[in-house]
Amino acid sequence: MHQYDIIIIGGGLTGLRAAIEASESGNNTAVISKVHPLRSHSVAAQGGINAALGNAPGAEDDSWKDHAFDTVKGSDYLADQDTVDVMCREAPSAVIELEHMGVVFSRFEDGRIAQRPFGGAFFPRTCYAADRTGRNLLHTLYEQLTDMDITFFDEYYVTSLIRDKGRITGCTALNIVDGSLHGFTAKATLLATGGYGSLFARSTNAPINTGDGAALAFRAGVPLKDMEFVQFHPTTLYGSNILITEGARGEGGYLFNNKHERFMKEYVPKAMELSPRDIVARAIQREVDEGRGFEDQFVHLDLTHLGAEKINERLPGIRSIAMDFAVVDPIKSPIPVQPGQHYSMGGVASSIDCSTPVPGLYAAGECACISVHGANRLGGNSLLETVVFGKIAGESMVKGVKNISAPSIDPVKSALKAELARIDSILTRDKGENMASVKEDLKNVMFDHFGVFREEDKMKAGIKQLEKLNERLSRVVINDGGRLFNQSLIYTLELQGMLLISNAVAQGSLSRQESRGSHFREDYPKRDDEKFLKHTLAYYHDNKTVIEYSDVTLGRYPVKERVY
Amino acid sequence: MKFKIFRYAGEQSRYDTFEIEPEAGMTVLDALLHIQARLDDSLAFRYSCRGAICGSCAMLINKVPRLACRSQVSELVEGKVKDKVTLKPYAAIEIKEPWNKEDEVLVEPLPHLPVIKDLVVDQDKFFEYYRVVEPKFKPGDEHPEKERRMDPADMAELEKYTNCILCAACFGACPVDGEKPEYLGPAALAKLYRFYIDPREKDHESRLLQANMESGWWACQFHGNCKQVCPKDVPPILAIGKARQKLQEIGETP
Numbered sequence A: 001m002h003q004y005d006i007i008i009i010g011g012g013l014t015g016l017r018a019a020i021e022a023s024e025s026g027n028n029t030a031v032i033s034k035v036h037p038l039r040s041h042s043v044a045a046q047g048g049i050n051a052a053l054g055n056a057p058g059a060e061d062d063s064w065k066d067h068a069f070d071t072v073k074g075s076d077y078l079a080d081q082d083t084v085d086v087m088c089r090e091a092p093s094a095v096i097e098l099e100h101m102g103v104v105f106s107r108f109e110d111g112r113i114a115q116r117p118f119g120g121a122f123f124p125r126t127c128y129a130a131d132r133t134g135r136n137l138l139h140t141l142y143e144q145l146t147d148m149d150i151t152f153f154d155e156y157y158v159t160s161l162i163r164d165k166g167r168i169t170g171c172t173a174l175n176i177v178d179g180s181l182h183g184f185t186a187k188a189t190l191l192a193t194g195g196y197g198s199l200f201a202r203s204t205n206a207p208i209n210t211g212d213g214a215a216l217a218f219r220a221g222v223p224l225k226d227m228e229f230v231q232f233h234p235t236t237l238y239g240s241n242i243l244i245t246e247g248a249r250g251e252g253g254y255l256f257n258n259k260h261e262r263f264m265k266e267y268v269p270k271a272m273e274l275s276p277r278d279i280v281a282r283a284i285q286r287e288v289d290e291g292r293g294f295e296d297q298f299v300h301l302d303l304t305h306l307g308a309e310k311i312n313e314r315l316p317g318i319r320s321i322a323m324d325f326a327v328v329d330p331i332k333s334p335i336p337v338q339p340g341q342h343y344s345m346g347g348v349a350s351s352i353d354c355s356t357p358v359p360g361l362y363a364a365g366e367c368a369c370i371s372v373h374g375a376n377r378l379g380g381n382s383l384l385e386t387v388v389f390g391k392i393a394g395e396s397m398v399k400g401v402k403n404i405s406a407p408s409i410d411p412v413k414s415a416l417k418a419e420l421a422r423i424d425s426i427l428t429r430d431k432g433e434n435m436a437s438v439k440e441d442l443k444n445v446m447f448d449h450f451g452v453f454r455e456e457d458k459m460k461a462g463i464k465q466l467e468k469l470n471e472r473l474s475r476v477v478i479n480d481g482g483r484l485f486n487q488s489l490i491y492t493l494e495l496q497g498m499l500l501i502s503n504a505v506a507q508g509s510l511s512r513q514e515s516r517g518s519h520f521r522e523d524y525p526k527r528d529d530e531k532f533l534k535h536t537l538a539y540y541h542d543n544k545t546v547i548e549y550s551d552v553t554l555g556r557y558p559v560k561e562r563v564y
Numbered sequence B: 001m002k003f004k005i006f007r008y009a010g011e012q013s014r015y016d017t018f019e020i021e022p023e024a025g026m027t028v029l030d031a032l033l034h035i036q037a038r039l040d041d042s043l044a045f046r047y048s049c050r051g052a053i054c055g056s057c058a059m060l061i062n063k064v065p066r067l068a069c070r071s072q073v074s075e076l077v078e079g080k081v082k083d084k085v086t087l088k089p090y091a092a093i094e095i096k097e098p099w100n101k102e103d104e105v106l107v108e109p110l111p112h113l114p115v116i117k118d119l120v121v122d123q124d125k126f127f128e129y130y131r132v133v134e135p136k137f138k139p140g141d142e143h144p145e146k147e148r149r150m151d152p153a154d155m156a157e158l159e160k161y162t163n164c165i166l167c168a169a170c171f172g173a174c175p176v177d178g179e180k181p182e183y184l185g186p187a188a189l190a191k192l193y194r195f196y197i198d199p200r201e202k203d204h205e206s207r208l209l210q211a212n213m214e215s216g217w218w219a220c221q222f223h224g225n226c227k228q229v230c231p232k233d234v235p236p237i238l239a240i241g242k243a244r245q246k247l248q249e250i251g252e253t254p
Helices: A013-024 A064-074 A081-100 A133-147 A212-219 A277-289 A304-314 A316-326 A381-400 A410-428 A435-449 A456-473 A487-511 B028-039 B073-077 B124-132 B152-162 B169-173 B175-179 B186-196 B204-210 B225-229 B236-249
Strands: A002-009 A029-033 A151-154 A156-164 A167-175 A181-191 A230-237 A254-256 A299-302 A335-344 A347-349 A361-363 A534-541 A544-551 B002-007 B014-019 B058-061 B064-067 B104-108 B115-117
Touching: A002 A013, A002 A167, A013 A029, A013 A133, A013 A381, A029 A156, A029 A181, A064 A081, A081 A381, A133 A381, A156 A181, A156 A212, A156 A410, A156 A487, A167 A410, A167 A487, A181 A212, A181 A381, A181 A410, A212 A347, A212 A361, A212 A487, A212 A534, A230 A277, A230 A316, A277 A299, A277 A335, A304 A316, A316 A335, A347 A361, A361 A381, A410 A487, A435 A456, A435 A487, A435 B028, A456 A487, A487 A534, A487 A544, B002 B028, B028 B073, B028 B104, B058 B169, B064 B169, B064 B225, B073 B104, B124 B186, B152 B186, B169 B186, B169 B225, B186 B204, B186 B225, B186 B236, B204 B236, B225 B236
Parallel strands: A002 A029, A002 A181, A029 A151, A181 A361, B002 B104
Antiparallel strands: A156 A167, A167 A181, A230 A335, A254 A299, A299 A335, A534 A544, B002 B014, B058 B064, B058 B104
C-alpha cells in the first residue's frame, strides 16, 4: 500500500505544474502516469501559448481583458466568464514564469518573446518556441522537477478511484511493466489525464488520449460537463491526421479547393483563413462534401508563397512532418489537409479552484471542464490552461489536505480485490470478440455519427451502434495472458472507459438541439440561447447516462451573435 | 512484406516473422500496431504521439536506431532511405540474425539498455545520466519582472540542442556506450551543452566542469553515430568537441 498526501494522475503539463506546487509545500506527493511524463501528449502542442504581453509591433494596447473577450466570443459564449478571467489575467505571469524556468521562446529582434497571430484573436498574442512549443514547455517543467522530492510512478495505469464516505481517498493502479496491481491512498487526488480524442477516428491526438480521467470520474459518480463539445481542427495531415499547426495559417498560409479558389472568402471574407477553428473546419468539410476537394478527401494548405526562409525559421517542424508523413515539401508544394478531431472541450466537471463536486478529487487541464473554452477553444489557449490551472490545482490541493487525516486503507483493499477480478476476467476469457476491432468500430461510429456535422437520425443510429458495441465489449478477448508489459490488457481497460464516456458525448450531442461552436446540428443550425445557454452535465446512474443542465456564469461580456 | 521482429518475455529470445500487406505511407509503427491488433496481441513496443515528437518509439530498424513512427516501410525495403545513414560499426549492430533486405524489415530493441519485453527496453540508466547533468535552468541573477531578453541571433545554436526529444536513439547508436556502460552518452551531454550555451545561465564554466570526467566529455571517440541517427538533427558530437576544446583552453582536464 502506498500512502501519499497528494496524488497527481497524469504527467503532462497540468500534472507537472501541479506537482511543483504540491512538492514545494512539503506535502508527500506522487505522480502516476501511464507513460513516462516526457511522452505525454502535451509534448505534441505546436503553435503556442496565449498571453497579452503586447510584445508584437502594433499590439502594445493588448490587455488581458481583450484576451478574455476573444476567448468568450470564441467559446460561442458558453465559457464561464469568471474562469476565463482567471486564465487570461494570469497568462502573462504564467508565460514569464515559464521563461524564468528556462523555456527557449522564439524572440523578436529586440529580444522580447515573439508573438504570432492566431485564429479568433484581435492581437498577435500567441507566444511560441518555433512550432514545438509544447515540447519545450514539457521538457522544461520536467527539468524543474528533477531535484524535487516527488515520487514518479511511470508506466502505471490507474484502474479505479476509491470513494469512501463521499470522498475520493485514493486509487488502484496497474504497473504496466510487471503487471502488479497497487493500492494508493491520498488526501487529495488530481486528475490531469488529458482529453478523449481517441474516441474518434481521424484524430490529431496521440493514441494514448483515451479519456481515462473522465472515465475514472464518471464511474466514481462525478459528473462530466459539456462532453458534446469536441473540437475538429481544420488542418490535419491527410493520411495520418497529424496536426498541422494553426501557426501555418498564422504565418500566412492559404487554403485552396480543387478549383484553386481561396474558398474561405465565401464563408468569412474578413478573417479568411484566420477564422476560429470550428468555422474553418466546417468550411473545409463543406468544400469536400460538395465535390470541391481533392480525391473527395482533402483541400490544400499552401505555404509555398511564404518562401523557404520563413518556412524553415517559423515552421521547421511542419516541414519535417509533411516530408516524413506525406512526402510533401511545403516549400515546393501545398500540404493535403482535412479536418480531424483535435481537442476535448468537455471533461470532468470542475470549479474555478479545480475542485470537483466530490471532495478529495480535483481535475484540471484537458481532462477537466472548468469551462474556459466553452463550445470552441481558441488556438493557444490549451497550453495556457494547463499551466494556469495546473498551478491553481496544486494550490487548492495544498489547502485541501490541511487538517485531513490519513484515509483508511480498508476501502483500497476491497477495491484491489474487485480490480483484480476485473483484470482476471479479461485475461482468462478464451473465446470472443477481437478487442482491436471493437475499438476501431467505436472510433468510426463516433467520427461518422458525432463528427463535424450532426443530425438527429444520424446520432440515434450512432447510439444504437454504441449499444451493440457495448455488448461486444463484454465478450472481448485477448490472447496475451501474461502480466509482463501486457499492452492488450491496458487497451481493454482503456476501451471499457472509452465506451462508457462515449455515451456522455452521444447523449449530450443528441439532447442539445442547437448549433454552438464546435457542436453543429444540421437540423438546428442556429444557436438557441433561451434553451441552451447552459452547461450539459452527464451523470452515470444505474448503468445509464443521465443528462442535466446548469447555468453558465456570465460577466462583463453580454451574449451576442458571433460574427467574424 | 515481412517483418522479422525480436521477441523476448523473460525466457529464451527468438525472432518471429509476420507477413502483412503494406499500405501506402505505412510506417514501421503502423506495421507494429497492425501486427499487434490483428496477428499477435502479445507483441510489446512503446509509442505515444506517432508524430516524431514524444521520443517513445526509438528501436533498431534494419540495424539503425530510428523512430518507428518516422520510418516509412517502402523506403526501408527498397533500400532507399532518404536519410541514408552509414554508421561506424559497433557490436550491437553486427548481423547475427540474417534477414532478406529485399522484402523484409528487421526490428529489434534499442541496444545498450536491458530488454524488458520484445522491443521495450528499460531506460532507467538513460534517465539516470540525464539527471547527472542537473538538467535544470540556473539563471545568473534575480528574476526580472519580465522575460530575460535574448538576442535572436543566439537562438539558432541553442535550438539545435533544445530540439532533443530524449528518444535515446543516440545512446543506442554510440559505440562507446556499448563498451563503457558508465559513459553518460550523447543525449545527456547535449542537454548539458544546451545549458552551457544558454546566455541566461549563471556560471557557464561550472556547467562544463560537471562532465569533466572520464565518463563524461572525455569518453567520446567521435564516431559521429549520434548525429547520424538523431531524428531531430541534434549534433551531440559537435557539442562534445566544442566543450573539450574549451576545457583544454582553460586547462581543465580530468
